Amino acid sequence: MTSDLTRQEAVREAATAAVPAALADLGNLVRIPSVAFPGFDPAQVQRSAEAVKALVEATGLFDSVRIADAEIPEAAEPTTLGERGMPAVLATRAAKNGRPTILLYAHHDVQPVGDESLWESPPFEPTVRDGRLYGRGAADDKAGVMAHIGALRAFSEAVGDDFDLGVALFIEGEEEAGSRSFAQFLSDHADALRADVIVVADSGNWDSKTPALTVSLRGNTRFTLRVRTLEHASHSGMFGGAVPDAMMATVKLLSTLWDETGAVAVEGLTVRDAETPEYTEETLRDEAGLPDGVGPIGTGTILSRIWNKPSITVTGIDAPSVANASNTLSPEISVVISARIAPGQDARDAYAAIEAHLRAHAPFGAQLEFSHQDYGNPFLVDTSGWAVADAREVLGEAYGVDPVDMGVGGSIPFIADLVREFPGAQILVTGVEDPHARAHSPNESLHLDTFRNALVAEALLLEKLDGRTL
Known part of the structure; x- marks a missing residue:
């Protein structure tokens, strides 16, 4: 037991130490305007994929690291410009000695800027103000990319690179543009992506201090x-x-x-029909930006309107x-x-x-x-599995606060594709955002303490799974 506790502490310390480098790399990724929407420069998405690939390769942990894409299923001629999906980064490392395999998902494409005059600092120039990193993609979802890479760096730094846990990394390049080739990509690369646990780092937390597992999505x-x-x-x-x-x-x-x-x-x-936690109109006004005199819409509890x-x-x-x-x-x-x-x-x-x-x-x-x-399609997480229990434990350890099971009013449609392709996998929907991240909006930002805690939690999860035998 003493050695186990020492290893966990070593991982935690390494993860905390890994945060500055992860943030520096995040800043470099934010500088790349990787918008995958039609009408934007696809070369920037390719540039972003190459930058992510270089970061993944530099860890030295994977048997294979490559950039890949897939045909958009409706396309009649996949060689025609625009008929294949945007580039993704795919990396694999085989499990050993009966250990599970974890698939880490995030995306490196971002939303368009919108009206640039509404930004307080240039959207593709990472800027730190009041404990937050501002920039398009700083939270959604290049922070998810760097939480994965930072956690892997810290885990291997603490335990060595000869660990038994299997790891697959899938960094998508078109999530904001609708993931049009996602299902085909899963089918094309099913063997490489097959895992026992899937971590989707593209959601949020209850607030900047309280972690959450997303257990329902509209x-x-x-x-x-x-x-x-x-x-x-x-x-x-x-x-x-x-x-x-x-x-x-x-x-x-x-x-x-x-x-x-x-x-x-x-x-x-x-x-x-499901119960929701306490959530006040005052909190809604603060997080959504409702001006004085403008009232909420709908009936029932506020969270039931958003989640259910x-x-x-x-x-x-x-x-x-x-x-x-x-x-x-x-x-x-x-x-x-x-x-x-x-x-x-x-x-x-x-x-x-x-x-x-x-x-x-x-x-x-x-x-x-x-x-x-x-x-x-919407999604409900099966919370009865051992991976959910492990995730709750490490989130509590990293944040110092018990995590909340929460619903999200937004959608991550591709999760239904993951469930269909890998029905035996346990899916954990996590994230680095807080309610003030303003993802998709001007002045998108990442709360730096939340990012640190999310990186530490994921490193602790890797350590815990590396000790589990299936």
Whole structure:
């Protein structure tokens, strides 16, 4: 027992010492604008993959380290530009002496910057202010990449590089852009990725001091809706009042998606019945940025609205801009609708319910066209396995606070692919974010103490699994 405790302490000390180097490497990764969305430079995603590969190779721990991609399944000609997924980094090390294999997942692509004028410092220049590292990808999810690499460095520093634990590392390059080739990538590399435990470092924590395991995730469906009421634009003075324009029809149609409280009012969308922890409106206002006078929407406990009920958001609209406004009746309007789906409902069933609702409520006989549908199923973690118990233990040791099991209103659709491809694996959804990380928003940041504790926790998890015989 004494030797075990000494080894754990050695890992903990090595992990704490590894944090500055991990943060320096994180800063270098943040400087690479690796946006995988169409219209952005794919060479930057390739550059980011090469930088991650070099960091992984430098650990000297893997039998194989390579950059790989996969065909996007819908592509008819995979050699055509854009018909293959973005580059991922794949590394493998075989287990020995009956030890388990752990798969460590994160992603190196990032969200677009958005309106750069809203950033207080350049988005691709890592900047430390008030205990936080600011920059696009600093939290989501290049910090996840460096938590994995930093933990591996610390673990091998403490125990030597001849350990028995099997390790696979999968650093994806297109998660923010929809993981279009993810399922095919898993199929192509199933043998390399097969593991007993999968750590998905792409979620968050209860707060900056309290760790969490994410045990439920809402699913999502996203699609484009075109509303058409006229064959061509017409003069608003000559025909307004008698002819329905597409903007009017769109506004009236979209308003039917919610009731007077702001809750979703679409028949066929389900709700999960589950208790939620205490969470106040004051906390919601602080974490979400609700101004004075603007009230929350929906009914029930706040966390039930975020974790266990559906939501619908209009995330984009193609319509005449304010600068280009004229006295014209618009013939057609297009919007992007993003819906979050309660755990327990299939994403395609949810989409079908929303489409049926919109068709049934189309005003004035407006013509509707649906396209670009995406689907991601929700997920519930089986918390009965030994890996969850091990994860809870090391999180408590690293943070000095017992972890919380929490749900997340967002979605990680590819987890359903992991479950389908590796049904025997235990999945741990962890992360380095806190509620003020502002992932996907201007001024994204990483809480430095949270990053340190997350790295220490993962190093302790590696040590614990290396001592477990299957």
